[in-house]
């Protein structure tokens with residue numbers, strides 16, 4: 001089958017969940033027997049979101065090949081169970097960089113380099129790059145931003161050209177918002193009509209409209225939208241608020257989104273039936289879980305919950321597969337002190353010490369870790385959280401009172417976390433961390449080895465600093481064991497205090513590989529430990 005290109009655009013307002021709609025469609029097409037990939041085009045000028053503040057753009061997701069990506073790629077992986085790469089996330093910055101590089105090399109010699117055709121051609125080339133591998137029946141391309149933004153204009157122009165060139169093999173799904181005016185008790189479709197007009201003004205006729213709404217949109221109203229916007233009435237689909245984002249594929253399937261896409265692209269029908277058995281099993285457990293598990297997440301970006309998206313989703317998946325309802329409590333590390341740590345952490349069944357950068361909020365993490373260690377609380381340190389575990393242990397157990405990471409205190413006499421020599425000369429901030437998936441060999445019998453059921457794993461990284469080898473022996477003798485290491489470099493990947501029930505820190509980020517259909521084993525193991533503690537408390 002020829003590769004089909006589905007473009008997902010958005011209008012009226014941002015944050016409508018284009019990523020969730022794209023992911024849901026991908027899940028449905030997979031369930032109908034097609035191969036699918038999703039990519040995101042972001043209109044900002046940053047080369048990648050790696051240097052963006054989590055408050056601005058939420059979490060930075062990391063792909064196996066070490067690309068710092070938009071958090072939507074996390075949704076794509078969690079919904080589809082298929083890994084993404086650098087090719088799945090392109091920004092305006094990357095497009096311009098590559099056009100400017102070509103200009104300097106002389107590739108356009110004699111020509112004036114312009115947005116049309118040079119930038120748009122480069123966008124088109126990137127849109128088709130994954131399709132040209134021949135591996136996918138469908139390539140879903142999400143265009144970031146909203147129609148009418150200055151930044152997204154070149155992307156929309158590229159979509160217009162591609163739709164023209166590809167004919168039936170391309171399709172545009174436009175996502176809009178239908179507000180409900182409480183005072184008038186009325187749903188309003190005017191913003192949708194205007195948004196579609198704006199899309200038509202740049203030459204794109206949407207084929208399917210997905211209307212985000214908080215209340216049911218009557219069929220008559222959907223028909224009206226269809227008439228105004230030149231689309232088939234069956235192709236006007238509502239996306240009602242759902243109790244969980246993972247319900248969205250079912251809501252879309254019930255309205256025939258996958259059928260419409262297959263029909264409009266003239267795709268051969270692989271399977272009349274959507275195989276959603278495993279997906280439904282997860283959802284059933286999610287809906288039926290009544291008993292609560294309380295997990296505290298200690299971090300400094302708690303105001304914006306998207307900053308810890310992959311962790312909160314990995315926890316939700318783990319809790320669901322343990323048949324528990326997740327109560328995730330965000331605990332601000334800047335505000336946590338010895339005076340209130342007991343009150344804040346004692347009600348928890350497990351505690352996560354979050355990743356992060358810089359000094360701010362770090363002392364609160366030490367306070368939490370000391371309390372957790374002394375109360376045998378199931379504790380999971382991730383990346384900076386693991387580094388804090390090491391520092392706190394050095395200070396309190398090994399008696400190195402000024403132990404620190406050289407990220408926080410370059411002059412510390414006990415640099416238990418430090419830069420590796422080869423990283424010391426790096427001056428660029430963007431894309432220069434240890435990024436992407438690396439092998440890790442686990443110690444037989446350790447918690448992670450038992451959890452994964454294997455001694456060799458591959459997990460993703462995003463950090464500069466490392467456990468300092470010079471202190472390894474001292475830590476091991478004092479009771480903190482290095483139970484995971486990189487087989488080639490010997491870098492410490494996982495620490496554990498075996499004396500405690502579940503006290504594990506990973507230099508890598510296991511949350512990035514956790515998906516709905518294959519939850520991360522270490523999160524499951526942590527969740528089981530939390531349940532054990534909860535049960536003990538009940539007795």
Ligand code: GLN
Pocket residue numbers: 354355356357358382383384385407462463464465466
């Ligand atoms: N700031 C730490 C480092 O760069 C940890 C990074 C993280 O938690 N992702 O090594």
